[in-house]
Amino acid sequence: MNQLILGDCLEVLKTLASDSVDLIYLDPPFFSNRNYEVIWGDKGEIRSFEDRWSGGVDHYIAWLKERVEEMHRVLKPTGSIFLHCDWHANAYIRVFILDKVFGHENFGNEITWIRSNPKSHGSKHFPNCKDTIFRYSKSNKFLFNKTFMTHDDSYVDKAYKYIDESDGRRYRLLPLLNPNNDRPNLTYEFLGITRVWRWTKERMQQAYEDGLVVQLKSGAVPQYKLYLEDSKGKTITDNWSDIQQIASKEKIGYPTQKPEALLDRIIQCASNENDIILDPFNGGGTTVAVANRLNRQWIGIDSSVSAIKVTEYRLDAQHGNALKGQTSLHSFSDLFKPFTVQLHKYDYDTLRYKDAFEFEKFIVQQIGGITNNKQRNDLGLDGKTKDGVPIQVKRSDNIGRNVIDNFQSACKRFDNALFERNQSESKSIGVVIAFSFGKGATQEVARLKNQENIIIQLLKVEDIIPIAKKPTLSVAFNDCGLDAKQCREIEFIATGQSEAGIEFYAWDWSYENQQFNFAIVNDKIGKQTQKFKAGTHCIAVKVVDNDGLESIEVITLKINGGVALLPLN
Ligand SMILES: C[S@@+](CC[C@H](N)C(=O)[O-])C[C@H]1O[C@@H](n2cnc3c(N)ncnc32)[C@H](O)[C@@H]1O
CATH class of the missing domain: 3.40.1350 (Trna Endonuclease; Chain: A, domain 1)
Incomplete structure (x- = not known):
């Protein structure tokens, strides 16, 4: 069962079976400046933050190493780990953690992800625009699916410069000569030219009959015709400059959220369908959302209630969108994949x-x-x-x-x-x-x-099991009048109460079919203003407390051509 688990990943990892996971991607909190570090600002995250920061980089490395050791244990012998970090600690992480835990011989790549394209210099330094992703495997029997990307237009114009007259397809010509001259069995005459060829005579003949071997003029050395559509694409190197920062429709609203395209590449490369993907620093759930879409099984762990709940809403929205046929990158082959959310407390009701x-x-x-x-x-x-x-x-x-x-x-x-x-x-x-x-x-x-x-x-x-009562929630609203476009502006004030303390509020301005599709999440105050055209609108508000328990309130408003505002329930 796919699972979102609240807790320090060290403790949660200890409960997972050895040799059970196919791929781990981790984007741990970086050893960078303090303010940037705290994303959610809730109890779990602050505790973990203080833990890491108390003794400088040595302490940070010791903190992370303990966790990576557990990740090594749960990884299958065929599994791989991708560790995402930046210049602050990448050298330490490679030498003191990954080489020690996974072994230098299991180093796979140091991937550079160009995450931004700054236009100007810093005061006294080159602009920093990259992150590092280390790839290691547990053994030399790891899975690696070769991945390619589409060629860019200028490359296509240059490399695939020939166009088939009959059907307009683009192609390029590749040599058929064998670089090894000492191959008597591959030495023969073809189209009047005797050379050492790459292929056997039978294969060459077949390719010729299929129209894939061409001789540009009589006496010229035959060449292989590779159509653009038959090319696998551009080989992906360890320099990933084609993945941009997150698209706005993906944004959940915090600075370290990673783009889905990045996880798409990692997951496609190092796992197959139904494999188990683990993200021990789940954050806003990019890994699990992509794993879900790509039909992998997944486990996401985070010490922050907000991270877990935001991910839950993200997956719910993903399911909802899939049902409506609006998938973002690929289509779902299986429209609804249930998952469990494991919090520290269970809701009595x-x-x-x-x-x-x-x-x-x-x-x-x-x-x-x-x-x-x-x-x-x-x-x-x-x-x-x-x-x-x-x-x-x-x-x-x-x-x-x-x-x-x-x-x-x-x-x-x-x-x-x-x-x-x-x-x-x-x-x-x-x-x-x-x-x-x-x-x-x-x-x-x-x-x-x-x-x-x-x-x-x-x-x-x-x-x-620890039980708690879920928070209570009430919502009030004020009519703030009409704007120039005849839209009515409404101020909403949500008030939640819980013994555990309120963590955040989330809002959906067009709630339907009991499908919460958040427009705003991680609102700490519970106050929002929204404009509505005349008509009936269904608004849902959720409140989440420090235990991760939640309540929902749904309000239906009838907004009447700029005159009246009626709650229908
Ligand atoms: C950089 S963010 C991950 C972002 C994620 N890759 C994404 O795209 O949304 C790091 C996450 O690690 C979580 N975290 C910090 N310490 C943790 C711990 N000890 N165990 C589990 N999660 C932790 C933080 O709450 C934060 O959500």
Whole structure:
């Protein structure tokens, strides 16, 4: 399952299996100036920022190295890593991290990405316009798909200067002579010319019959005709100057967001469809958005709630756009790929009203149990512990005495021998899990223990996973009047409340089909002004708190030719 995970990548990486990932791209926070560094400004990011900065470059390198070591462990033997950095620390990163962790022999490339084209000098230096991306592999058995780009027009005009008279196709002529003169089996006469050729006589004859070998005039050495459309394109070197800064339609609004085209190239080169791509410093989710579009599986990790939520909205919008047939670069072959968002806390309401079977399975897994995949004739049992002790999960509050009595008989019927053994050894005969238990249930559990030595363990969901209530949200609006174009300007004021603290607000000015397609994200204040033409408009606001939990408010406004403003709900 594709996953977005909130947390320090060091801790999250430790939970991933060894040799399980095909490609890692990381764009860690650079060792650069402080203000530029803090993108999201939320708790998780600030903590990580302080961690990295406390002891200068040595500290930064030690901080990153620990994480790269874990990345090396989770990478498959055929996998590759692309580490994106800049002049501040690239020399240190190559020598002290990548050569040490991956081995000098597994160095692949030092790619230079020309990210801007400054027009003027700095006060006393050449303008800095590039980043470095190091490519290393875990072994010499790594995947590398050769990639090409389209030729530029001036090159086409020069190199493919011939035009087929019959159909107007462009082509170029390439030599057919073999640079190695000592090949008697390739030495023969063709079109009156005897030379050492690249191809066997049969292949040459076939190409000639296919119209791909031409002799410009009698007595001239035949040449190979390569049509522009048959050329794979321009070889991509380690100097990437053709990828521009992000296009405005991709922009999420922070300075270090990378262009999708950059990730497109990396992912196409070092992975195949269905491979697993990992970005441990996910940011605004460029890697996972591209991996998703290219039909790869993916995992994105970030220590910032804002980064995770922004990525979630970006992927939702990508899905929405795909459904509307408006994909940005390629078409989706599979229109909807579900993903999970793993935060530090679970929202009570979402869990409480989740599909019962899904909820039971999830909870059994959280306590390390084995799930019961039968949905019927299961005695009401949802799984068992590693020792075979039955587990029942109730997706409700205030569980009563009858549940305990029924559970006790079900445990007996499930495995009477185990029941009796555990009873005689004063061990638990079963576990009941619920949001809360009523007095009747706790009294019955106590009675069974005291009178019959039957031990039933009661566990609350909040003892297993951290639960929180999602933020509350209210939205007010003011009519600011008409502008010159007869558009009505409305000021919106969103007020969220949460014990964890509010992280940001996000806005969608044309919400439809329950598909949140944000126009503004990471708004820390919750105040926006927007202009509307006359008509009915559906506006959605989301508030996200420091745990990453969110609420949405949808307002439908009828704006009447510049006269009235009516909320419809
Ligand atoms: C340079 S940005 C990545 C930008 C990303 N490549 C994109 O195109 O959107 C670095 C990200 O690393 C995150 N980060 C910083 N320390 C982290 C840590 N210890 N674990 C996980 N993420 C971390 C920051 O919150 C930030 O979002």
